[in-house]
Amino acid sequence: MNRRISAVGALVAAGLLAAGCSAESGSGSSNGSDAGSGTFPSGTVHIVVGSGPGSTMDMLARGLAPRLQALWGESVVVDNVPGANQSAAYHEAAGADPDGHTLFLGVHGTMGIHDQLGTIDPGWQEFEWFGTILEEPWTLYTAADGDIKDLDDLLAQDLIRYGDSGYESPINPVALTFFEAFDKDFVFTPGYDPGAAQQSVLTGEQHIVGRDAAQMLRSGTDEDFRALLVFSEEPSPFQPDAKTLKDLRDDYGVDIPEQEIFQLGFPIGTTPGTPEEIVDALADAIITLLEEDEEFQQWLRDNHMADSVLAERIGREVTREHVDAVTEQYAEFGVKDIQKRLESGSAN
Incomplete structure (x- = not known):
């Protein structure tokens, strides 16, 4: 009704x-x-x-x-x-x-x-x-001019460096789901404010940061970052080149069901x-x-x-x-x- x-x-x-x-x-x-x-x-x-x-x-x-x-x-x-x-x-x-x-x-x-x-x-x-x-949907970003060009490059890292805000940050369950699905070791650095977290990716201190699919466009920093994975079944109109959950199943045999907490x-x-x-x-x-x-x-x-x-x-x-x-x-x-x-x- x-x-x-x-x-x-x-x-x-x-x-x-x-x-x-x-x-x-x-x-x-x-x-x-x-x-x-x-x-x-x-x-x-x-x-x-x-x-x-x-x-x-x-x-x-x-x-x-x-x-x-x-x-x-x-x-x-x-x-x-x-x-x-x-x-x-x-x-x-x-x-x-x-x-x-x-x-x-x-x-x-x-x-x-x-x-x-x-x-x-x-x-x-x-x-x-x-x-x-x-x-x-949450999206994983890396630096546009860094060594990581796509999701394969990220998965090739022996240890993925990641961190953002505190332990209560809602991107953390999303990132943990990703690490678990691919059985990837990682190191988490808490305490970044949003701007510092993004800057840490640009300086190479971290490999990835999680943001909503259009945030980089709104902030005018989209050219500085590359979207690797969007946590939705369908491609994001904001980040059409990023892999999707469907791509994970089709290309990697990894099944991550879409959930509300991925938004x-x-x-x-x-x-x-x-x-x-x-x-x-x-x-x-x-x-x-x-x-x-x-x-x-x-x-x-x-x-x-x-x-x-x-x-x-x-x-x-x-x-x-x-x-x-x-x-x-x-x-x-x-x-x-x-x-x-x-x-x-x-x-x-």
Whole structure:
């Protein structure tokens, strides 16, 4: 069933609910706005991002903010709260007033791994997720001018040097799956920030780095890197020369089934306990931008996101299914020993 409700109906219903709640409590809205106005939002909306400026998360938030502001007629600001591999931002949004005025934009994989490790509270399944803004397959990259020209060259290395961010990075299960499938020894170096990880590949310190399929295009560094393997069955329109999971079966006899955890997804949600009417109003606003806002659609095209930001990924029900699938796959993969597996240099 199509979850989408009319934008006007959703906004009014949510506003009336908020107004009723305020009337019962005998006080005004927590952000000082007129709760009796019958509209949502009724004040500034904050999009909390778990990284510094320049990341894909930050870029998405800053693309959404002005268009939501134009749609709502209320200020929408982006708050960068880096730290603890996105969990600092997550906790800030989770602890806000449950009125829909604080949103969190993060990474499915990172939050799913945090959840399995017990490093976020409340758990990520308790958060009010209402959409996956962007989803692209993870891709392994090497330096364009380095000695590794293709996947065969990478597999010929006695020891593959790899590292990115912390142990909770969602590229780690993807890389471990690859190393295990080919029975490759590797050395993992944690602690790189995203820019440092990419630079380490260009300087030869590392062989590969994992990124979403279009990130190099968005950053303008695509000529510096060569895509070796995209973790999807179909070729990536952004990296058509990269091998696919189908190619691994056909060319190497290696079967890696496609999974949700092989996608870099950016979920958006709001504080647990926010009324469903408000959560649906937030989802409906995103759908309105995707389907009706020509300026936002052009922004997506300009930033190589038009094929990766889709209206059918927005809504509470479809997002719940996605969160459940990612949770199940991480539980099956077994991330609680991921640090040990990475430090051992073996996926087995």
